[in-house]
Amino acid sequence: MSIFQELADREHVFEFLTQVQSPVDVRHGPILYLEDVNVSFDGFKAINNLNLTIDDGELRCIIGPNGAGKTTMMDIITGKTRPDTGSVWFGSRHNLLTMNEPDIASLGIGRKFQKPTVFEALTVFENLELAMAADKRVFPTLTAIMKPEYRDRIDEVLEMIGLKELRDRLAGILSHGQKQWLEIGMLLMQKPRLLLVDEPVAGMTEQEMERTAELLTSLAGKQSVVVVEHDMGFVRSIARKVTVLHQGSVLAEGTMDQVSKDPEVIKVYLGEEA
Amino acid sequence: MATTNSWLLRPFQERSTQVFLGVLFTAVIVVSLLHLFMPQDSALHVSAYTVTLLGKYLCYALLAVAVDLVWGYLGILSLGHGAFFGLGGYAMGMYLMRQIGDRGTYGDPVLPDFMVFLNWDELPWYWHGFDMAWFAFIMVLLAPGLLALVFGFLAFRSRVTGVYLSIITQALTFALMLAFFRNEMGFGGNNGLTDFRDILGFNLRTDATRLGLFIATGIALAIGYVICRAIVNSKLGRVSIACRDAEARTRFLGYRVERVQLFVFVVSAMLAGVAGALYVPQVGIINPSEFSPLFSIEIVVWVALGGRATLYGAVIGAILVNYAKTVFTGIMPDAWLFALGGLFVLVTVFLPRGIAGLLQKRRKTKTDDDTPAGQEATA
Numbered sequence: 001m002s003i004f005q006e007l008a009d010r011e012h013v014f015e016f017l018t019q020v021q022s023p024v025d026v027r028h029g030p031i032l033y034l035e036d037v038n039v040s041f042d043g044f045k046a047i048n049n050l051n052l053t054i055d056d057g058e059l060r061c062i063i064g065p066n067g068a069g070k071t072t073m074m075d076i077i078t079g080k081t082r083p084d085t086g087s088v089w090f091g092s093r094h095n096l097l098t099m100n101e102p103d104i105a106s107l108g109i110g111r112k113f114q115k116p117t118v119f120e121a122l123t124v125f126e127n128l129e130l131a132m133a134a135d136k137r138v139f140p141t142l143t144a145i146m147k148p149e150y151r152d153r154i155d156e157v158l159e160m161i162g163l164k165e166l167r168d169r170l171a172g173i174l175s176h177g178q179k180q181w182l183e184i185g186m187l188l189m190q191k192p193r194l195l196l197v198d199e200p201v202a203g204m205t206e207q208e209m210e211r212t213a214e215l216l217t218s219l220a221g222k223q224s225v226v227v228v229e230h231d232m233g234f235v236r237s238i239a240r241k242v243t244v245l246h247q248g249s250v251l252a253e254g255t256m257d258q259v260s261k262d263p264e265v266i267k268v269y270l271g272e273e274a
Numbered sequence: 275m276a277t278t279n280s281w282l283l284r285p286f287q288e289r290s291t292q293v294f295l296g297v298l299f300t301a302v303i304v305v306s307l308l309h310l311f312m313p314q315d316s317a318l319h320v321s322a323y324t325v326t327l328l329g330k331y332l333c334y335a336l337l338a339v340a341v342d343l344v345w346g347y348l349g350i351l352s353l354g355h356g357a358f359f360g361l362g363g364y365a366m367g368m369y370l371m372r373q374i375g376d377r378g379t380y381g382d383p384v385l386p387d388f389m390v391f392l393n394w395d396e397l398p399w400y401w402h403g404f405d406m407a408w409f410a411f412i413m414v415l416l417a418p419g420l421l422a423l424v425f426g427f428l429a430f431r432s433r434v435t436g437v438y439l440s441i442i443t444q445a446l447t448f449a450l451m452l453a454f455f456r457n458e459m460g461f462g463g464n465n466g467l468t469d470f471r472d473i474l475g476f477n478l479r480t481d482a483t484r485l486g487l488f489i490a491t492g493i494a495l496a497i498g499y500v501i502c503r504a505i506v507n508s509k510l511g512r513v514s515i516a517c518r519d520a521e522a523r524t525r526f527l528g529y530r531v532e533r534v535q536l537f538v539f540v541v542s543a544m545l546a547g548v549a550g551a552l553y554v555p556q557v558g559i560i561n562p563s564e565f566s567p568l569f570s571i572e573i574v575v576w577v578a579l580g581g582r583a584t585l586y587g588a589v590i591g592a593i594l595v596n597y598a599k600t601v602f603t604g605i606m607p608d609a610w611l612f613a614l615g616g617l618f619v620l621v622t623v624f625l626p627r628g629i630a631g632l633l634q635k636r637r638k639t640k641t642d643d644d645t646p647a648g649q650e651a652t653a
Contacts, residue, residue, distance in 0.1 A: 068582045089442045117523045119516045127513050140539045143509040186527070237352060 024091035024108060024193050026056040031194055031224045032077065037086030039248075046072045047083065048248035054194070059220030061235045062228045063093065065268065066246035070228045073245070074196050078111050080105045090194070091157055110192035114199045116179040120172030127153045127171050131186035137219060149266050154189070161185040162211060177208030181215060188219070195225045201234050213238045285503040294586050295496055302492035309485060312518050320480040326556050329488035331593045333553040334493045338576045338584055338592035340545035343502045344585030345574065347511060348538050349518030350435070354443030355546050356570035357450050358418035360560070362547025365417050366455075367467035367560040367637040368401060369410030370478075372473050377608070385445065385471070386460045398460040407474055415544045421446075422491030429531035430539075444567050448605065451565035466561025472553050484556070492553045495589070498545045502585055505541065575614065581628025592645050626636055 024031065039047040047069045054060055064070055075081035077090060079101040088096040097103055105111075112222040119127050119152045132150060135141070158164045161181040167173065171182060188194055189195060200216070201209045209231075217238050219225050229235050235242060237257065242259045244251045248258055285291040305320050305328060312319040337359050344350045376383040376521040385398055403409040425446060430437055457463040476483040505511050516524040517531050524530050554560045563569070573592075581592020595614070604608045625631055 025339065105526075117520050119512075119519055120525070121515050121519055122512055129509065130512055130516055130524075130529075131527050137530070137531050138510065140535075141513055141534075142505065142508050142527070144509040145281075190527075 016078040027095040033089040061239040068245040071249040108193035110187035117172040131189040301387035307410040332491040335589040335592040336549035338588035340542040344534035354447035357447035358543040359550035360564035362550030365413040366551035368404040370470035372405040418543040418547035426539040454562035468559040522650040581630025587630030
């Protein structure tokens with residue numbers, strides 16, 4: 001019986017077939033470099049000589065008025081948009097401009113879109129299970145078994161996103177905020193090195209915002225997190241370092257206090273809100 | 275809790291599968307015993323006619339399970355599953371035709387009657403090999419499987435989904451019907467294949483063979499059900515549901531959605547082929563009407579009535595509707611389609627989750643009462 005099981009266990013028969021990802025090289029500190037990146041759409045310069053460096057384990061907030069190029073920047077990092085010129089490196093080994101979307105995703109860059117999409121007919125646990133880093137081809141998926149270490153990993157993420165009590169509930173009954181957390185959890189299941197989070201608190205209540213802030217700050221350190229957000233109060237509550245984008249390039253960078261005192265920033269952005 | 279690692283054995287640990295298999299086997303055994311041991315004049319005697327009729331229902335049930343697998347769990351509304359059922363049926367029909375040998379009206383040792391009638395000199399190339407049972411039985415799986423593979427590959431790769439996919443599946447079965455109607459195709463034209471004599475050496479016209487076919491169909495339904503249940507309970511089943519509800523998101527998680535769809539679709543087509551193959555010797559004929567679009571739509575109605583995405587609901591739906599059809603067409607043949615339409619409307623309005631939904635509701639009433647924990651934290 002055990003021989004049969006060993007033969008039937010397709011996942012581990014051929015060692016050489018299991019994908020070995022070359023590790024991300026962060027010995028020099030930064031996990032993400034963008035250098036002199038330019039993108040234009042029909043003559044409109046969406047990104048203009050953008051230079052940005054994210055350190056390993058950092059939590060960075062990116063703010064800026066509408067049309068500042070925040071989403072375009074995310075698109076470039078995840079491989080959705082190709083820049084006209086410039087270079088984008090993940091660690092000092094991987095040139096993201098030569099890779100496609102799934103490869104970049106499997107390298108460890110997770111992206112959370114604005115609108116939450118979770119699988120409503122599945123439980124919270126199952127949502128995380130599907131997101132888990134694993135062999136995702138048809139037959140390995142068919143024969144996959146829930147190993148204790150997978151269960152532990154899912155429980156760990158459930159703990160992190162604060163949905164432990166809702167483990168066996170259908171994702172469809174979750175509130176808007178809980179769905180956002182679940183989706184962040186699904187990203188975490190893929191063991192990303194870098195999380196790109198697009199407007200995580202849009203449409204959230206005060207309490208949900210607080211919990212999201214806690215969640216994101218607790219993630220930093222283990223992962224690098226880049227948050228694009230409009231809500232200044234939220235940014236103030238989580239940010240250690242803020243980058244202000246304006247017209248496709250970096251206008252200012254520093255702590256929230258430094259940035260908010262910057263006259264240029266006040267003129268183009270904060271001034272509008274005040 | 276003892277758990278097995280084999281994905282195919284996991285359903286046996288599940289209560290609903292145990293109940294289903296228990297009910298199915300009990301029914302098959304009881305019918306067999308009543309047929310064999312009750313005297314002919316007893317009220318409890320089950321005639322050979324009834325045994326065959328029940329066997330036909332079980333074939334339909336297997337077909338409905340196949341449709342539920344793709345529609346209920348993968349969200350692909352196939353209005354062309356009759357095509358796979360028909361192909362399986364034709365593969366079996368060809369074997370049965372070759373078994374007639376020289377006992378046909380024209381007495382030709384090789385050529386079936388309709389070919390002699392059409393003045394054909396030799397067997398078309400695709401009829402070779404069907405004199406061997408193993409070859410025919412492989413073709414029962416292979417013919418529908420290959421059609422589903424090619425069709426599904428093209429459709430899913432082009433990301434055809436929703437109502438457009440339903441329409442092209444309908445076109446597929448319609449095209450096959452027109453093709454099989456032609457005498458030149460070599461499948462007997464509109465008369466189809468009939469006048470079968472024996473299967474695996476057993477005379478098809480004896481009661482014992484009929485009972486054997488009925489039992490075989492019951493076993494096939496059980497195996498098909500367990501295979502579907504195993505797929506549905508596996509991680510792949512959850513990925514299927516994910517594809518059904520949020521295809522783009524599933525792709526984003528790294529799953530090749532089109533491959534998942536293709537795999538499940540091919541499995542479903544093969545099960546439909548087996549259902550067709552068991553159907554043919556029991557009804558004694560296969561003709562192009564099995565490919566008619568109306569029949570494929572009827573299958574979907576059975577599944578909808580029984581309850582989508584439950585598997586056992588499909589079985590209940592197929593058996594109930596076909597029983598009703600037998601009764602109705604006996605009493606008022608013209609009213610049957612109206613009755614079916616009315617039933618469909620009533621169930622859609624009052625039982626959106628079908629008959630299976632009723633069973634589930636009763637079971638779930640007590641668990642739904644308690645409010646979801648954690649909700650109040652955000653309220």
